[in-house]
Amino acid sequence: MTTGALFVAVFLACIVEAVEAATIVIAAGTARDWRSALLGVGTGIGVLAVVVAALGPAVSRIPLGGLRLVVGAILLIFGLQWLRKAVLRASGYKALHNEDLIYAAELAAAQAARAESKRGVSDWYAFTLSFKGVVLEGLEVVFIALTFGSNQHNIPLAAVAAVAAVLVVVAAGFAVRAPLSRVPENTMKFVVGVMLTAFGMFWGAEGAHAHWPGSDGALLVLAPAVALVALGLVAVLRRQRALDAAIQGGTRVPSGVQG
Amino acid sequence: MIAKLRAFGAFWYDFVVGDDWTVAVAVVAGLAVTYGVSRTSSPAWWILPAAFVLVFPFSLWKATRPKR
Numbered sequence: 001m002t003t004g005a006l007f008v009a010v011f012l013a014c015i016v017e018a019v020e021a022a023t024i025v026i027a028a029g030t031a032r033d034w035r036s037a038l039l040g041v042g043t044g045i046g047v048l049a050v051v052v053a054a055l056g057p058a059v060s061r062i063p064l065g066g067l068r069l070v071v072g073a074i075l076l077i078f079g080l081q082w083l084r085k086a087v088l089r090a091s092g093y094k095a096l097h098n099e100d101l102i103y104a105a106e107l108a109a110a111q112a113a114r115a116e117s118k119r120g121v122s123d124w125y126a127f128t129l130s131f132k133g134v135v136l137e138g139l140e141v142v143f144i145a146l147t148f149g150s151n152q153h154n155i156p157l158a159a160v161a162a163v164a165a166v167l168v169v170v171a172a173g174f175a176v177r178a179p180l181s182r183v184p185e186n187t188m189k190f191v192v193g194v195m196l197t198a199f200g201m202f203w204g205a206e207g208a209h210a211h212w213p214g215s216d217g218a219l220l221v222l223a224p225a226v227a228l229v230a231l232g233l234v235a236v237l238r239r240q241r242a243l244d245a246a247i248q249g250g251t252r253v254p255s256g257v258q259g
Numbered sequence: 260m261i262a263k264l265r266a267f268g269a270f271w272y273d274f275v276v277g278d279d280w281t282v283a284v285a286v287v288a289g290l291a292v293t294y295g296v297s298r299t300s301s302p303a304w305w306i307l308p309a310a311f312v313l314v315f316p317f318s319l320w321k322a323t324r325p326k327r
Contacts, residue, residue, distance in 0.1 A: 074275065077286050208290050237319065241323075
């Protein structure tokens with residue numbers, strides 16, 4: 001492999017990983033809270049820097065599969081929660097929000113959340129999503145640079161290619177940030193739910209040693225498939241709600257529709 | 260002290276598990292089955308998408324069924 005080929009290979013591989021991290025960060029920032037999301041990015045980069053500085057080339061021995069499993073599981077649970085609320089709202093069920101259904105435990109939870117926010121993070125969802133995305137994908141970028149670089153005996157060039165890829169994706173992320181902020185809130189939350197669910201399935205299954213057909217390209221099928229299922233469910237629930245309203249006069253209160 | 264611990268636990272339960280605990284259980288079970296199948300020669304990538312197609316509509320059905 002020539003020097004140019006090494007640069008291009010590392011650059012392209014790192015672009016893929018950086019886009020995955022940027023997608024999570026933009027989703028968390030746009031749908032939740034940018035300050036907390038960026039704090040998550042900063043903390044994630046800090047953790048990465050400490051890990052790389054402490055371990056050096058031994059960083060490639062970190063069990064990435066286990067990390068993917070945990071991050072994937074949490075992303076999938078978060079994503080399904082968001083998607084569930086977005087589908088309920090889009091189908092009209094969320095509009096039947098009933099404050100009486102909010103449990104006392106949730107009130108206590110909110111108080112605990114306020115206490116946590118004193119540490120400078122106002123939205124732990126946004127912080128956690130960004131942090132996990134940056135740490136996981138950042139480690140993959142480091143692995144790629146180390147693997148390609150050490151094989152070609154040119155780690156500095158591989159590191160430059162990796163940093164260049166990350167900078168390009170960060171610049172692109174800033175460019176799409178403003179247009180995304182004009183997307184309606186529930187549409188954005190729907191898309192975020194779809195993305196988190198798709199990424200969660202992808203990383204979780206990889207962490208559990210499953211192999212996706214097409215590797216990272218499977219995400220390009222997985223995300224639209226999740227969106228199609230969710231949109232289909234919105235259509236079904238809208239029809240069900242209209243039928244129920246026609247039969248019962250629309251007076252019932254669904255259970256489990258909260259927050 | 261107990262109230263604080265309870266509030267702390269409630270925060271983390273709500274943060275990680277959310278409105279429907281069956282979704283969280285299904286995710287963990289789906290990952291466990293994926294891991295089990297991945298140890299064999301059969302493909303395991305389809306298990307989480309299949310779990311999603313089964314569990315997500317069930318969770319929505321629970322949320323929208325009439326309150327008794």
